[in-house]
Amino acid sequence: MGVNMLTGGMSVAHLRSPKIRYEAATTQIPVIDFGLLKQQSTVTARSAVIEDIKNACQKLGCFHVVNHGISKSVISGALEAASSFFHLPPEKKSEFESFDLKKPVRYEAALQGNNNKLRLLLKHYANPLRDWIPFWPQNPPNYRETMGAYSKEIQQVAVQLIYAILESLGLGPNYHITNLENGMQLMAVNYYPYNNTTPHKIGLHAHTDYGFITILLQTCDGLQISHNNGNTWQPVHIQPGALHVHLGDHMEVLSNGRYKGLMHRAVLGCEERISMASIHGLSMNEKVGTLKELVDEQHPKRYRESSFTDFLEFISSGNNCGGKSFIQSLRNV
Ligand SMILES: O=C(O)CCC(=O)C(=O)O
Numbered sequence: 001m002g003v004n005m006l007t008g009g010m011s012v013a014h015l016r017s018p019k020i021r022y023e024a025a026t027t028q029i030p031v032i033d034f035g036l037l038k039q040q041s042t043v044t045a046r047s048a049v050i051e052d053i054k055n056a057c058q059k060l061g062c063f064h065v066v067n068h069g070i071s072k073s074v075i076s077g078a079l080e081a082a083s084s085f086f087h088l089p090p091e092k093k094s095e096f097e098s099f100d101l102k103k104p105v106r107y108e109a110a111l112q113g114n115n116n117k118l119r120l121l122l123k124h125y126a127n128p129l130r131d132w133i134p135f136w137p138q139n140p141p142n143y144r145e146t147m148g149a150y151s152k153e154i155q156q157v158a159v160q161l162i163y164a165i166l167e168s169l170g171l172g173p174n175y176h177i178t179n180l181e182n183g184m185q186l187m188a189v190n191y192y193p194y195n196n197t198t199p200h201k202i203g204l205h206a207h208t209d210y211g212f213i214t215i216l217l218q219t220c221d222g223l224q225i226s227h228n229n230g231n232t233w234q235p236v237h238i239q240p241g242a243l244h245v246h247l248g249d250h251m252e253v254l255s256n257g258r259y260k261g262l263m264h265r266a267v268l269g270c271e272e273r274i275s276m277a278s279i280h281g282l283s284m285n286e287k288v289g290t291l292k293e294l295v296d297e298q299h300p301k302r303y304r305e306s307s308f309t310d311f312l313e314f315i316s317s318g319n320n321c322g323g324k325s326f327i328q329s330l331r332n333v
């Protein structure tokens with residue numbers, strides 16, 4: 001318990017709440033050693049990790065990544081900047097408030113009853129960084145620098161993980177997706193208040209993420225996952241030093257349904273919590289369809305192609321085909 005490997009025992013006294021800390025926890029989520037995916041890894045070690053990724057993606061749709069190479073100071077810097085932003089007075093945050101989902105930066109406060117906070121959200125694009133960073137908040141003054149450093153490193157980890165996941169689908173180590181490196185990175189920076197009254201009070205409702213994968217960093221427990229369309233939920237305990245990775249809708253499309261997007265939600269807990277979900281896909285207007293290598297007579301194509309713009313239009317139109325989610329609207333062409 002207490003300050004942990006990720007924050008490297010850094011002093012947390014200067015941080016405003018939420019307390020930036022990680023709890024030791026038991027978890028059944030498979031742990032992937034990112035270092036073993038690197039070039040210098042032996043073929044046997046790499047194949048074993050790819051096999052672990054395959055099992056994790058098939059059975060759970062998620063895994064934890066350790067040895068990812070992102071320094072403790074980069075991680076704690078981003079979390080501190082997020083925390084400082086959410087603790088600004090409301091009038092400083094409201095300049096980013098918008099219902100236009102296409103805005104490069106968007107702030108949203110989900111409130112309930114008597115102005116009770118359920119979730120504060122700051123959403124912005126991050127890759128390529130030079131295109132988006134000029135739109136980001138300048139308050140706190142180090143927001144752009146620290147969040148930029150974190151986003152850049154996460155983007156690199158994400159690309160390597162996406163290729164490892166494709167390899168786990170049998171596509172071979174040299175498989176290439178055009179423009180993946182320049183693809184979309186959407187950072188959802190979330191703040192959930194302390195709640196000790198209602199157990200499992202929902203901060204963020206059940207959903208799947210849009211992209212190929214999401215890399216999630218969280219300051220304390222609160223993430224829950226479901227493998228039966230929300231009938232039952234399983235908590236994901238944070239693990240010191242690890243990043244949580246789950247699959248999104250477009251990985252389901254790409255893989256022709258061999259892997260599924262993971263349904264998840266966030267509940268309020270016994271302390272204030274920050275989570276940063278980095279969602280990775282192709283760029284705004286680029287269509288994602290099923291890979292031709294994964295279609296044959298036994299596995300006919302099961303999904304319509306779509307882009308991030310299509311997704312935004314789907315959720316903003318409110319015309320969601322009789323209660324279908326985005327991925328359901330793409331299934332069974
Ligand atoms: O806060 C969390 O743990 C989940 C966040 C999330 O799912 C999202 O931002 O898409």
Ligand SMILES: [Fe+2]
Nearest residue numbers: 208209264277
């Ligand atoms: Fe999500």
